[in-house]
Amino acid sequence: MWIQLICVVCCCWGLLGTGLALQIQCYQCEEFQADDCSSPEFIVNCTVNVQDTCQKEVMEKSDGILYRKSCASSAACLIASAGYQSFCTPGKVNSVCISCCDTSLCNGPRTKRNRSAAVMHPGSGPAILMSLAVALLTKQL
Numbered sequence: 001m002w003i004q005l006i007c008v009v010c011c012c013w014g015l016l017g018t019g020l021a022l023q024i025q026c027y028q029c030e031e032f033q034a035d036d037c038s039s040p041e042f043i044v045n046c047t048v049n050v051q052d053t054c055q056k057e058v059m060e061k062s063d064g065i066l067y068r069k070s071c072a073s074s075a076a077c078l079i080a081s082a083g084y085q086s087f088c089t090p091g092k093v094n095s096v097c098i099s100c101c102d103t104s105l106c107n108g109p110r111t112k113r114n115r116s117a118a119v120m121h122p123g124s125g126p127a128i129l130m131s132l133a134v135a136l137l138t139k140q141l
């Protein structure tokens with residue numbers, strides 16, 4: 001009984017210590033700048049398990065667009081993003097938009113609208129069907 005409990009605890013501890021250690025990299029430029037700082041020299045390692053989000057601020061001025069980027073915790077970024085929601089009017093002068101994303105270097109270059117890239121990868125259709133089937137089966141059991 002105790003042995004089992006200890007095993008479970010150790011197992012979870014092990015997972016926390018290794019498997020779930022999360023570190024991402026983001027582009028970071030602390031001051032607003034016109035260059036969108038998406039070149040390698042702006043890449044930083046975010047704090048492990050704390051900064052799980054890349055934040056990007058885009059400010060539109062009459063003479064151009066300014067960028068600020070950083071690592072952030074997801075909570076901090078979401079709060080900032082929500083707080084600026086009413087100032088975010090893309091295409092208008094003085095618009096400020098804050099966006100959050102959670103994969104390495106996701107606050108990089110402006111996302112290209114490339115429709116061909118959005119086409120579903122071959123094989124992902126069946127995979128989705130499979131996981132649906134598994135979900136249904138496990139529910140019935």
Ligand SMILES: *[C@@H]1O[C@H](CO)[C@@H](O)[C@H](O)[C@H]1NC(C)=O
Nearest residue numbers: 023025041042043044045046
């Ligand atoms: C980030 O961490 C990796 C290894 O974890 C290291 O090789 C790299 O130099 C670090 N980059 C910076 C900018 O600190």
Ligand SMILES: *[C@@H]1O[C@H](CO)[C@@H](O)[C@H](O)[C@H]1NC(C)=O
Nearest residue numbers: 111112113114115116117118
């Ligand atoms: C879109 O992606 C395809 C393949 O990934 C590439 O060949 C093409 O040049 C891209 N188009 C643009 C406008 O980036």
